[in-house]
Amino acid sequence: MKSIKVGLLGIGTVGSGTFDVLKRNQQEIAARAGRAIEITMVADLDIERAKQLTNGEITVVNDANLVVDHPDIDIVIELIGGVGIAKTLVLKAIANGKHVVTANKALIAAHGNEIFKAAQEKGVIVAFEAAVAGGIPIIKALREGLTANRIQWLAGIINGTTNFILSEMRDKGLDFDVALKDAQRLGYAESDPTFDIEGIDAAHKLTIMASIAFGIPVQFDKAYVEGITKLQATDIRYAEQLGYRIKLLGITKRTNGGIELRVHPTLIPTTRLIANVEGAMNAVLVRGDAVGDTLYYGKGAGAEPTASAVIADLVDITRLATADPEHRVPHLAFQPNAMADTPILPMAEITTSYYLRMHVADQRGVLADVTRILADASISIDAMLQKEPAEGETRTDIIMLTHQTQEKNVQAAIAKIEALSTVVGSVTKIRLEGLG
Ligand SMILES: NC(=O)C1=CN([C@@H]2O[C@H](COP(=O)(O)OP(=O)(O)OC[C@H]3O[C@@H](n4cnc5c(N)ncnc54)[C@H](O)[C@@H]3O)[C@@H](O)[C@H]2O)C=CC1
Numbered sequence: 001m002k003s004i005k006v007g008l009l010g011i012g013t014v015g016s017g018t019f020d021v022l023k024r025n026q027q028e029i030a031a032r033a034g035r036a037i038e039i040t041m042v043a044d045l046d047i048e049r050a051k052q053l054t055n056g057e058i059t060v061v062n063d064a065n066l067v068v069d070h071p072d073i074d075i076v077i078e079l080i081g082g083v084g085i086a087k088t089l090v091l092k093a094i095a096n097g098k099h100v101v102t103a104n105k106a107l108i109a110a111h112g113n114e115i116f117k118a119a120q121e122k123g124v125i126v127a128f129e130a131a132v133a134g135g136i137p138i139i140k141a142l143r144e145g146l147t148a149n150r151i152q153w154l155a156g157i158i159n160g161t162t163n164f165i166l167s168e169m170r171d172k173g174l175d176f177d178v179a180l181k182d183a184q185r186l187g188y189a190e191s192d193p194t195f196d197i198e199g200i201d202a203a204h205k206l207t208i209m210a211s212i213a214f215g216i217p218v219q220f221d222k223a224y225v226e227g228i229t230k231l232q233a234t235d236i237r238y239a240e241q242l243g244y245r246i247k248l249l250g251i252t253k254r255t256n257g258g259i260e261l262r263v264h265p266t267l268i269p270t271t272r273l274i275a276n277v278e279g280a281m282n283a284v285l286v287r288g289d290a291v292g293d294t295l296y297y298g299k300g301a302g303a304e305p306t307a308s309a310v311i312a313d314l315v316d317i318t319r320l321a322t323a324d325p326e327h328r329v330p331h332l333a334f335q336p337n338a339m340a341d342t343p344i345l346p347m348a349e350i351t352t353s354y355y356l357r358m359h360v361a362d363q364r365g366v367l368a369d370v371t372r373i374l375a376d377a378s379i380s381i382d383a384m385l386q387k388e389p390a391e392g393e394t395r396t397d398i399i400m401l402t403h404q405t406q407e408k409n410v411q412a413a414i415a416k417i418e419a420l421s422t423v424v425g426s427v428t429k430i431r432l433e434g435l436g
């Protein structure tokens, strides 16, 4: 049978991993796919490096259009990144009738609706397993394996760079900047690492998972995004003393009023498996009404783990390409005419628990004032830690963990607490999820 011919756009970290794994496991992959899959063209701006990486065995060009327009190419793999040229090339490949595989979560989260519509009209597949949690087959699990379920919520550590930074800071006492440089050197970080540390990359991935889980269009602009740059070592230590670990978590939840879609540092009980996911590892916990809780764990970044997902998509397309387009697995799990318009909740409307730290004057009545404000806002306290003032100090830290409440209640209470003359500076608020 004729082999499937693939054009690769961008042979950087993931592109070179894809080229190597496809070559190394060529026979086994062909045996699974039913026919050989070969990369026959590569486009990269760094043409010399691309030639070196491909050992002079295939056609290398610097203009990606030459690949996208080539009549022999069946599948285009987009591994350039970003939403500029990558979007143009993906739409052009679709218009040319080619299937597309991409690891580009920024592109899918921002322009997925337009891309899937174009693909549907043209009868081609756009596959993006590598875009969420790298090598973990979470898209396949959500879209196919859990298809019987009404998904209730999912929560994930879905950015390897930030999880690596938090682990290195906690375990080795490394500074933030040093840990970030290491993550960049190891190929985990985005080309602009602010996407990682400000939570944007995690929000891209969460947005995609929420669409598949709940059958809603991709809506990155409605996601609440908070990264790890403002996180303080003091809070990481206090959280540990209280039996929690702080992780950058992406959470999406179905509620009566709408869907929560949020990324932020989160306290998780250390007794939960997901709290112990360290380094660049990713994990996604999914609760379905029939299956209960399922947990997916693995490498979420790096050359070969991500290549594993890219190639799985190549095999899927090879197997499915001949099927009637109407009977393929839909891009976002739900049939395009069965998508829901469930609203995304504004952040003030979400419900969770909170860690609150305040720096206060060590004098009688402060605690009573704070607890009264919380009680007036219907916020009940679950646990509290009051530190002895350091030698010669007249101020101390109070840490409180609340029961579940609405974000707007906490915002209002914090404003009142900060207005107390006995409270110094601002109150630190970190959300807490029991995940039980
Ligand atoms: N690095 C990782 O662990 C993961 C990356 N991803 C995604 O995979 C994609 C690629 O990421 P990396 O491989 O890390 O990036 P990279 O920066 O290592 O590679 C990108 C490659 O594209 C080439 N390129 C840039 N503009 C081009 C153009 N106009 N035409 C042709 N080639 C061009 C560059 O020269 C470079 O070789 C991104 O969308 C990223 O978000 C997804 C999961 C994991």
Ligand SMILES: N[C@@H](CC=O)C(=O)O
Residues within 6 Å of the ligand: 131, 133, 134, 158, 159, 160, 161, 162, 188, 189, 190, 196, 201, 300, 301, 302
């Ligand atoms: N920068 C990303 C790469 C994979 O998606 C990460 O750190 O997780």
Ligand code: NA
Residues within 6 Å of the ligand: 129, 130, 131, 132, 133, 134, 135, 136, 137, 138, 139, 309
């Ligand atoms: Na994946």
